[in-house]
Amino acid sequence: MKITIGQVNAVVGDVRGNSARMKDALARLAGQTDLIVFPELALVGYPPKDLLEKAWFIDQVEAAVAELIDFSAGYPETGLLVGAPLPTGRSTGKALANSALLICGGQLLFRQDKSLLPTYDVFDEARHFDPADRVGVVGFKGETLGISICEDAWNDPEFWPEHLLYEFDPIQELADQGATVLINISASPFHMGKDDVRFRLIQNHARRHRLPFIFANQVGGNDELIFDGGSMSFDGAGQPLSVGPYFSEEWITVDTARRGDPGLHPPLDKVAAVYQALVLGIRDYLQKCGFKRAVIGLSGGIDSALTACLAVAALGKENVLGITMPSPYSSGGSVNDSRELAANLGIEFREISIVKTFEAYLETLAPHFAGSQPDVTEENIQARIRGNILMAFSNKYGYLALSTGNKSELAVGYCTLYGDMSGGLSAISDVPKTLVYQLAEYANRERELIPRSTLTKAPSAELRPDQKDQDSLPPYDILDAILQDYVEEGRSAEEIAARGFDPETVRWVIRTVDRNEYKRRQAAPGLRITSKAFGAGRRMPVAKRLNERALR
Incomplete structure (x- = not known):
């Protein structure tokens, strides 16, 4: 059987536009392939979230499905496998299912609802859907198709012998029912290393059941999630028939009768993959939100420099504005580095001094701050002046402001609310x-975009004389390692200290992470590239009191 995977970038909510692309694909590929397979919920985009609670939205979906069925009558030689949310017809439960629909020749031949509904990390499918009440196979074009949806393929007892989340294995059930080809439609989001895990998981299914396996994944950025594509297919021996591109749309046709090629899957380079993911996430966030241009505050530091490089790669140099806003404590080198960066990137550049504005703030507040010493208050005023300037350009000219803080800073609150945290998207917050x-060096892989002096100087917020990040924070290699253990791995203070870290440093990091939840709650959406980002996948209370014994 010839199967074409449509690795498409579906727009959430755009039922009409997503449906039109499916019709276009059928008209274009009819007769050249037996079946066109689209990703999970491709008719509405993933994740549709609470749009699924709108009755008018589900009405649109049902109407679009009916139109697709009617349209398919004109192309009876090729089928469509489409992901869509549809009512279950039951009066109890959520009354909605995450469905895969096999359409051909003017008929809905088969419907398979999703069995396993994830509720961990960024997923919350049980909020909207009921699980399938049955799993079955369907005959099509001389084959018996076993169709599943995303999470249904992630409960392989051989692959996760100690970490199964569910008692039921839908893929095993489909194989037991006599499937001759397994197909999984998916919306599996990216994080570092996910591509290799996904490849080995699907490969294991093919080998274990000795069946060809087709895996169709979504590509594109939707809010904080980035979908990397990488759709793939395997022969019955577990050898890859195809591995689609990452971070771009593609139409991939495979013949399940062919033998695979073990050399088709070179693992992604971690740094290159993250860079491409962030570029895709920025581009799609702006385009899908109706923005064309971005404005970035350039400090002369590495974070804003990297953000500018990513924005240019995503949007083009003509659509990025960099503004440097020196204060009384900004070094001449930082201003020059910002200017050189902008010239290297070819972006528009402006210098707006905040010295007089800062002096006006201090003069206004002097009678009320009399008798107190300068502290973080005055530092934050500078950051908030800069945030106001960036937002003024956003309002006046329609730029989306990209905030430039990284995950290490956001974790411990080394950032200013309504200051450097201002913006519509926090591009590198994960x-x-x-x-x-490492990403900055990657940006410089072909020629120097980020000035070498930016890469080599000690990080500094430059909000007081001779300030350095390491005056307030542990060295970043130590801080990041502790954050990895605490935030992503969920280890306790005792477990982290036992790995060789100074106990007092561990306690400080953990207390500071917990104390700054209120800041992160007010941050702009950030693009997820790790297995545990600050955002939808980490739902911690703001108002809380933790047992300090756990931190000793």
Whole structure:
């Protein structure tokens, strides 16, 4: 059987536009392939979230499905496998299912609802859907198709012998029912290393059941989630028939009768993959939100420099504005580095001094601050002046402001609410500082975009004389390692200290992470590139009191 995977970038909510692309694909590929397979919920985009609670939205979906069925009558030689949310017809439960629909020749031949509904990390499918009440196979074009949806393929007892989340294995059930081809439609989001895990998981299904396996994944950025594509297919021996591109749309046709090629899957380079993911996430966030241009505050530091490089790669140099806003404590080198960066990137550049504005603030507040010493208050005023300037350009000219803070800073609150945290998208808020340096070197892989002096100087917020980040924070390699253990791995203070870290440093990091939840709650949406980002996948209370014994 010839199967074409449509690795498409579906727009959430755009039922009409997503449906039109499916019709266009059928008209274009009819007769050249037996079946066109689209990703999970491709008719509405993933994740549709609470749009699924709108009755008018589900009415649109049902109407679009009916139109697709009618349209398919004109192309009876090729089928469509489409992901869509549809009512279950039951009067109890959520009354809605995450469905895969096999359409051909003017008929809905088969419907398979999703069995396993994830509720961990960024997923919350049980909020909207009921699980399938049955799993079955369907005959099509001389084959018996076993169709599943995303999470249904992630409960392989051989692959996760100690970490199964569910008692039921839908893929095993489909194989037991006589499937001759397994197909999984998916919306599996990116994080570092996910591509290799996904490849080995699907490969294991093919080998275990000795069946060809087709895996169709979504691509594109939707809010904080980035979908990397990488759709793939395997023969019955577990050898890859195809591995689609990452971070771009593609139409991939495979013949399930062919034998695979073990050399088709070189693992992604971690740094290159994160860079491409962030570029895709920025581009789609702006385009899908109706923005064309971005404005960035350039400090002369590595975070804003990396953000500018990513924005240019995503939007083009003509659509990025960089503004440097020196204060009384800004070094001449930082201003020059910002200017050189802008010239290297070819972006528009402006210098707006905040010295007089800062002096006006201090003069206004002097009678009320009499008798007190300057502290973080005055530092934050500078950051908030800069935030106001960036937002003024956003309002006046329609730029989206990109905030430039990294994950290490956001974790411990080394950032200013309504200051450097201002913006519509926090592009690198899930990128640890140590990875920022690696990404900056990657940005410079062909020629120097980020000035070498930016890469080599000690990080500084430059909000007081001779300030350095390490005056307030542990060294970034130590901080990032502790954050990895605490935030992503969920280890306790005792477990982290036992790994060789200074106990007092561990306690400080953990207390500071917990104390700054209120800041993160007010941050702009950030693009997820690790297995545990600050955002929808980490739901911690703001008002809380933790047992300090756990931190000793």
